Amino acid sequence: MEILGIDIGGTGIKGGLVEVEGGQLLGERYRVRTPDPSRPEAVAAVVAEVVRHFQYRGPVGCTFPSVIRHGVVQTAANVDKRWIGTDGEALLSEASGQPVLLLNDADAAGIAEMRFGAGQGEKGVVMVLTFGTGIGSAIFVDGVLLPNTELGHLPMREADGETWASDRARKKDNLKWKQWAERVQEYLDLLEFLFSPDLFIVGGGVSKQHEKFLPLLKTQARIVPAGLFNEAGIVGAALAAHERLAGAPAA
Numbered sequence: 704m705e706i707l708g709i710d711i712g713g714t715g716i717k718g719g720l721v722e723v724e725g726g727q728l729l730g731e732r733y734r735v736r737t738p739d740p741s742r743p744e745a746v747a748a749v750v751a752e753v754v755r756h757f758q759y760r761g762p763v764g765c766t767f768p769s770v771i772r773h774g775v776v777q778t779a780a781n782v783d784k785r786w787i788g789t790d791g792e793a794l795l796s797e798a799s800g801q802p803v804l805l806l807n808d809a810d811a812a813g814i815a816e817m818r819f820g821a822g823q824g825e826k827g828v829v830m831v832l833t834f835g836t837g838i839g840s841a842i843f844v845d846g847v848l849l850p851n852t853e854l855g856h857l858p859m860r861e862a863d864g865e866t867w868a869s870d871r872a873r874k875k876d877n878l879k880w881k882q883w884a885e886r887v888q889e890y891l892d893l894l895e896f897l898f899s900p901d902l903f904i905v906g907g908g909v910s911k912q913h914e915k916f917l918p919l920l921k922t923q924a925r926i927v928p929a930g931l932f933n934e935a936g937i938v939g940a941a942l943a944a945h946e947r948l949a950g951a952p953a954a
C-alpha cells in the first residue's frame with residue numbers, strides 16, 4: 704500500500720510516496736523550500752501543494768520539528784513561533800483535504816529506522832539521534848517509542864546540546880570533522896550518563912558522511928549510522944499514518 708509521507712524541516716519540505724510494507728520510497732521525492740517566515744498558513748499551503756503534486760488521496764503522515772501532543776504543536780525551536788498552540792493536524796488536514804497525522808520528525812525517523820533501518824530487531828534501549836539544524840532524539844525500549852524526548856535541548860555549555868553539537872553548529876563554526884566529533888562526543892557522554900543506551904543510531908543529513916566522524920567517537924553503547932539516512936522522516940511519517948489513519952475518510 705502507498706502512503707504519502709511529508710517531512711517538514713527548517714529549510715525544506717519533502718514529500719514522497721512510501722510503500723509501507725517494505726519501507727521504500729516509490730519514485731522521485733518532491734521538495735519545496737520551507738517558506739520564510741515559516742508561519743502555519745504558509746507551511747500548510749506547501750503541504751497542500753505537495754499532496755496535489757502527487758495527486759494523492761488518503762492518509763498523509765507529516766513530520767514537524769517540535770513537540771506534538773495529540774496533533775497540537777507545543778514548541779518551536781527552529782520554526783516560526785506562531786506554531787505554538789496550533790492544532791497542526793486540523794490545519795494541515797483542512798488545507799490538503801486529506802486526513803493528516805502529525806508527529807515529531809525524530810520520532811518519525813526513529814520509527815522508520817526501527818522497522819526498516821539500523822534498528823531492525825534491536826531490543827533494549829535504542830536512541831536514534833538526527834543531526835541537522837537541531838538535534839532530534841527518539842528513544843525506544845524493546846521497540847516501543849517514548850515520544851517527544853527533545854534531548855537536543857539538554858542543557859550544555861551555557862546553552863543546549865544542539866547549539867553545541869548539531870550539524871548547523873559544525874557548519875556555522877567551520878569545524879573540522881575531528882573538532883565537531885569532540886563536541887558530539889561530549890554530548891553522547893551526557894546521554895550515556897543519563898540513559899545507558901544499548902545502541903545509538905546516528906541519522907540526519909550528515910549521516911551520509913558517517914565515515915568522517917563515527918570512527919572518532921567512543922561510546923559504551925554500539926554506535927551505527929542510520930540505514931535510511933535522510934529519508935527516514937518521510938518513511939516513518941507514512942508508516943505512522945498508515946497505522947493510525949488507515950480507513951479514515953478524507954477531511
Ligand code: BGC
Nearest residue numbers: 768769770780809837838839
Ligand atoms: C526540535 C525537535 C526536533 C529537532 C530536530 C529540535 O530543535 O526541538 O523537536 O526533533 O530539532 O529537527
